[in-house]
Amino acid sequence: MVLDNPDAVMTHLRFNPVRMLIGGELVDGTHHAAVIDPALASQCAVAPMATPEQLEQAVGAAKAAFPLWSATPIAERRRRLHLFAKVLESNVAELAAILTLEQGRPLALTRVEIERAAMLLRALLTIDIGDDVLRDDDSGRVILQHRPLGVVGAIAPWNVPIGLAVPKITHALYTGNTIVLKPSPYTPLATLKLAELAKDVFPRGVFNVINGDNDVGALMTTHADVAKITLTGSIATGKRVVASSASTLKRLTLELGGNDAAIVRKDVNLDQVVPALFGAAFVNSGQVCMAIKRMFVHSAIHDELVERMAAIARDTAMGGGFIPNVKLGPVQNQVQFDSILSVLKETKADPRARFAVGGNALNKPGYFIEPTIVTGLSQGMRLVDEETFGPVLPVMQYENDEDAVAQANAGKYGLCASVWSANVTEAQNVAAGLVAGTVWINRHVGVDPLVPFGGTKESGLGRQFGKEGLLSFTETRALYSPPGA
Incomplete structure (x- = not known):
């Protein structure tokens, strides 16, 4: 068989x-x-x-x-x-x-x-x-x-x-x-x-x-x-x-739900972290409770990191799950598909939003939405404040650790978060301020069956x-x- x-x-x-x-x-x-x-x-x-x-x-x-x-x-x-x-x-x-x-x-x-x-x-x-x-x-x-x-x-x-x-x-x-x-x-x-x-x-x-x-x-x-x-x-x-x-x-x-935040400090090695960040944000086409849903990137590296992630998105094969070499599948159901498109439509109407890549449904049968990265957003916008649960990632800039932590902690969610830095000690200091049930340093997504997992707030x-x-x-x-x- x-x-x-x-x-x-x-x-x-x-x-x-x-x-x-x-x-x-x-x-x-x-x-x-x-x-x-x-x-x-x-x-x-x-x-x-x-x-x-x-x-x-x-x-x-x-x-x-x-x-x-x-x-x-x-x-x-x-x-x-x-x-x-x-x-x-x-x-x-x-x-x-x-x-x-x-x-x-x-x-x-x-x-x-x-x-x-x-x-x-x-x-x-x-x-x-x-x-x-x-x-x-x-x-x-x-x-x-x-x-x-x-x-x-x-x-x-x-x-x-x-x-x-x-x-x-x-x-x-x-x-x-x-x-x-x-x-x-x-x-x-x-x-x-x-x-x-x-x-x-x-x-x-x-x-x-x-x-x-x-x-x-x-x-x-x-x-x-x-x-x-x-x-x-x-x-x-x-x-x-x-x-x-x-x-x-x-x-x-x-x-x-988890509107999980990742804080990316300016000292990271982009060659190492960008593929890992992309994978953690778009795993299962973004349909994972612990996936990265919001990314806060230091302004010194923001533009380069976004363009590198957009390049990966453009090269990522999307299609039916039985097709060889496909990496991302569809959104699972019509209700979720329509919800994501509604968020994208609202975001496109905001003059501050810049779509680095994606933003549309694919012109083919099925519930396919392009892997999408959006910049220029802030709190108060639906794509930032709510869990979209799809292949859509807002990326925001920050200037200092305190600001990044405050933005990451904003809202009703508190499932997971991560800090990315070449300096683990400083990353631990940043992590200490995050309100979430699980916080990773230099990784995101994945449970250890011997470690309790759950959310706050x-x-x-x-x-x-x-x-x-x-x-x-x-x-x-x-x-x-x-x-x-």
Whole structure:
């Protein structure tokens, strides 16, 4: 089975349609929705859509499976999750091809997404989440226990579907919870296929995957039997989840939008940093929460840096993800495509804006927007203040570090930031003033599974990864025992 072109993948899906996983059984939906190939802006497949009754079945199955799974020794939970990682690794060709069809990212990069998901999974399993002894003396013994919560409702986004769903699955199941996962209805195919491939890895009901629109997600966030919601999405969606989950005081892990800033000091080596900056800004056509969304460049090097980045943009191949040597794919969906074009139209109307490169949709089928770099902007402009989430980068000048930090910290976002400098000590001093959950020096983008990741301000609640992220899927209980117990 060679899945190296859209027609082959569509034929494969037609003869092997995806289904949902509920209580250990693969089930169809009572109705189906079209899935759009963003490289052609046309239907490539259909996916089953869950009814409210099927959501109830999935939550009920997860609830019924919880007592046995939560009591399963951690070594056995770890073993089964390693088997899950092997499913990813053994089926990377099929999963990556399906993912490229529905998401648009070049095939070589969706393969990396699948492989990296397995790597992140295995790394998380090396973290010790056992009980902690806080005291053991003449006054008695105190043990801090980390007990699973129950059913976790997980909502994954369309930009990195497998790469962001697998850590949610791992966090939930490793800590003894059961899960109901809902992928984005824009990109459900690879996730539903993964559920099919992993159907027998876990006991029935431990791992459930349904597809549905926002109404199904809303029902999940209000469901009395769902103990925790883990979401990667927009700030607006996160706020709706907070409001709807308030009646049951659900535990929340929300990784939301990031209008991430990069500060580039005048002492950098442009030969070294320009390719890295371009890659960190335009990765996945800018559709990554932690990508560079705003760049602040010292005035002494601003013009040269912009022209060098524009030159890379002009030489970057953009097209369908199955075309060899393509580096950037389309924007994933019509709604996001229209939103980005709206921002570009508004920016073009501002006399201060200068487009160093790009600024238009490509004259071809699909949701393609040229890699775009804009200068001359400032705070108060939509392209600067909001997360565009596409292949568009505003570059602003600054004169001193204090000014750069103040501009970078402006606004409601606080996910990630970076400082670029030949002097690491001075870069660390600049980094100390940045308000963000993650700050890099001389790099940008990428998580370490052993290090907690999440946002400040309106960029999220809680953390994923690291021991802190895993334990946020548990309830802490202090157990007091008498001396000598």
